[in-house]
Amino acid sequence: MLVGRDEEFAAVRTGLAALVPRQPTIVEITGDPGAGKTAFLTHLLRQLPSVFHVDLAAHRWTPAALARLGRLSRVRPVVAVLDDAHRAEPALAALRHLLVDAPPPGRLAVLCAYRPRQAPRSLLRLVTGTGAGIRQLAVPLGALPEAAAEALLPRVLPATRRATLAAAGERLPGLLAVLGAHPELVDADGILVLERVVELGSSRCLAGLLGPEIDLADEPTRRILHTVAVLGEVADPGLVAEVGQLPCTAAVEALDQLVRMDLLRYAADDIILRPRHALVRAAAYQDAPAGWRAGAHLRADAALRQRRADPRTCGWHLLRAGATASRFARVHEIARELVTLDPPLAARLSRLAVTLAPPDDPVALGDALLTRARATAASGDLTDALGLAQASLDTLPGPDTRLAATVLRAELADRLGPNVPVRARLAREHTTTVRRLRPRLSVAQGRLAARDGRWGELGPLVTEIQAAIGAETDPPLVAVARTTLAARAAAHGSTDIAADELRAAEALVDAMSDRALAGCLDVPEWLAWVQGVVLEKADALRHVTRAVALAREHGQAHVLPGLLAGQARIAAGSGRLDEAISVAIEAERAGRSVGARQAVTIALTYRAMALLWRAGPQAAAPVGEEAVQEARHEPALHDTALAVLSHIRFAQGRHTEARHLTGTLVQPGRGQPRRRDLQPKWLAGHAEFLVAGGLLDEAYAWSQRAEAAAAALGLEIRRAEARLATAQVLLARRDPVGALAAAQESIRLFTDRQADLSLGEAHLMVAGCLDALRESGAARNHIHLARVIAERTPSAWLRQQVVNAQRRHGAGQRRWAVVTGPDLTQAERRVAALVAEGLTNRAVAMRLYVTERTVEAHLTRVYRKLGVSSRAALAALLRDGGGAVPPGGTPGTG
Secondary structure: OOOOOHHHHHHHHHHHHOOEOOEOEEEEEEOOOOOOHHHHHHHHHHHOOOOOEEEOOHHHOOHHHHHHHHHHHHHOOEEEEEOOHHHOHHHHHHHHHHHHHOOOOOOEEEEEEEOHHHOOHHHHHHHHOOOOOOEEEEEEOOOOOHHHHHHOOOOOOOHHHHHHHHHHOOOOHHHHHHHHHOHHHEOOOOOEOHHHHHHHOOOHHHHHHHOOHHHHOOHHHHHHHHHHHHHHHHOOHHHHHHHHOOOHHHHHHHHHHHHHOOOEEEOOOOOOEEEOOHHHHHHHHHHOOHHHHHHHHHHHHHHHHHOOOOHHHHHHHHHHHHHHOOOHHHHHHHHHHHOOOOHHHHHHHHHHHHHHOOOOOHHHHHHHHHHHHHHHHHOOOHHHHHHHHHHHHHOOOOHHHHHHHHHHHHHHHHHHOOOOOHHHHHHHHOOOOOHHHHHHHHHHHHHHHHHOOOHHHHHHHHHHHHHHHHHOOOHHHHHHHHHHHHHHHHHOOOHHHHHHHHHHHHHHHHHOOHHHHHOOOHHHHHHHHHHHHOOOHHHHHHHHHHHHHHHHHHOOOOOHHHHHHHHHHHHHHOOOHHHHHHHHHHHHHHHHHHOOHHHHHHHHHHHHHHHHHHHOHHHHHHHHHHHHHHOOOOHHHHHHHHHHHHHHHHHOOOHHHHHHHHHHHHOOOOOOOOOOOOHHHHHHHHHHHHHHOOOHHHHHHHHHHHHHHHHHHOOHHHHHHHHHHHHHHHHHOOOHHHHHHHHHHHHHHHOOOOOHHHHHHHHHHHHHHHHHOOOHHHHHHHHHHHHHHHHOOOOHHHHHHHHHHHHHHHOOOOOOOOOOOOOOOHHHHHHHHHHHOOOOHHHHHHHHOOOHHHHHHHHHHHHHHHOOOOHHHHHHHHHOOOOOOOOOOOOOOO
8 A cells, every 4th residue: 555645646647537639648756766656656557447558668669569559549548657767768769759759649648757866868858848749747756744654664663763763764665664674773863873784684675775776886886885885974085085995086986976876965065975865875884795894994094083083983983893903002092082072982992992902911901991981981880980990900000090090980989979988998099009199199089088078088188289289280180189278278267268279270170171171070060069168159150060061062971960960059059049950950860860879969959959949848848858868878968958958847837847957967066067168057047946946045055156157167158147147046035236237247248149048038137127126117128128139039938028028017017126025936926927917827827838737826825925815916916016026037058
């Protein structure tokens, strides 16, 4: 059954039904090879009514045969068929005689099927210059409709796979027949994989794409076709002649012949020749002798190297040459170059290099295994890469290779998780590493120690790290060394020293080209991480964004999860909440695909933080819980995840649980904090949670600890967070003057620090303090400033806090006053204020992201403490100044 040609079939049937005497009709059925012209003719002739006389002997017409057709046409309509007319040069003269010189007296139609690109001039002149006495009907056969093309493919294949194959076969029936028989030749992206042609072995349907012309071609023409199949897209005539080992003139003649045979076509620039279709290249590649093919690939590599071609192209030819590529040095050279260009190809080439390494040269074998480990890691298989790095060490390589393999093993183990004693192994290497390489080892060891907050381990390495800065000429290594020293300085409160080191490291990274930086993307990853700690967020985001782009472009799958997680962390801290959430989701997905547990934990943690601000605690809670669970074996990351979860719990109204979580982070005797940069924030959060529980004296003590830790750290934004916590405590302790001073200073410190969300909180706190002092006009000004900030951020949480403050002030229902009755907790004050504004318990619960039962419990305690028994009495008491409900705390970050 003919599929997808209904319109064309109907057009021919209509034309044949309208035949008239003495006016022959020529029907041109044209199309590229594989369009199905012969199948179309066969189906058409089977469907013709019996009244038609069909003549299939057009290729062998004689004068007697033509005379016979003329006589038959008087009796019944005659249909003469000339298939593959582009190959029927002798029959064209007889056809001209039949149509032009002596047209028959009866009804005659000639069905002429041919390939336009291969049609001789005599055929084209005949079909275009027949004159007014001949009717013409053109029936071009192009690509099939999508549904018809997919119907020609095996139904056992999924629909998406059939669609991919149909597109790869250009929806031409002949090509689809090959792909239906061998769907494995095309990958998921619709690209033909030439290596699979070799694995396929002999295939009659694939070989049939070359047509009968290839059997008639001479040896030079056939060899040039094979050469073009080997070269693919880079087949210019000079290169073809060199690889095919023919004189240039002979190669050009053969190329012209292949163009006439429509096996090759010129590209748009009319310079580069390529096979008509990828399947034609596959057929020609299969047709070439295997031994000749391997040699041609080696010649192609040599010729392309002289032309400074893309290393990926050279590497592919070496890979296809296989065992015949006996030059280990060349294969290994290209494999190393491809690690940052095409990691999967580099991994395959380095595997070949391992087999080619001289058996008596352990240094060469160790180098090849190290290259394979790097390529495997960049391809995303960190576990196998870790084993290959160890295998490189087991070969007893040279000192440089040993150090590189040791450092790679440590970095891979660090990305995979804490199950491997990374730092201990690096420390043991100091006894075996030659003196000139010890500074490099110390830099690697120091970075890992700094990442985990192991400042005691980093201290003894400082001298050698400084020596590396002074002696090394390797910019990536020096940048890592300076960044590590910056991290140590920031942890010890020397922020000026940290900033100087970061600027020097940043200058080195900025001076590196993209190609150079692509080979060491862990450098900007580390730089951006420490810049985020020192709160240079704009620079950190710039570096990590550049590194992410390079990781995508160069296929560096091993560093991409960490880079994305770092980008999410910086975006969340900068208030770019939507970006943080989307990037964190991608980081988690990428991290799970390669087994990078650290990146997964970081991504979950900062997605939870962004969700808390963006959509509220109910959306953030499941992600925060998952982050804590994921980080259970990573102490430093576990602390950060716990801190974020504590703020989620607080926002949910689970204040006791929030205090417990932060208590585990800040209580004395816990040991040296791993994240000193976050310690003031955690202390401030704990103080806020204590205020909510009515533990004001204890809260004040913790807020002062937060201020002391922030002052020692030297980071102004941490001082701002500590001062904001102090303001909350002082306001709760009925000291609005002191609270106002602290809150105003927090505004000054937050300004221009890319901390809009915290700045909005600070303005609301100042408004609460001013309201307590009965300065409502000034309070409304700060609410307005908070509203401006909220409108330019995507934080639904901050917007809700601003709305709450606006309703309290705009409605004129109450003025803030110092509490004169029994103390209320911060949660009770929030509930009292909203109830006094006329909200129902359910509305209050929705506003505060808590349950109605929680609201009822708070309200019961408010009634008891203030001595009222109804909502109206509560509203009157607050309106008359008998109680104060300052703006509550909003989400913090871990």
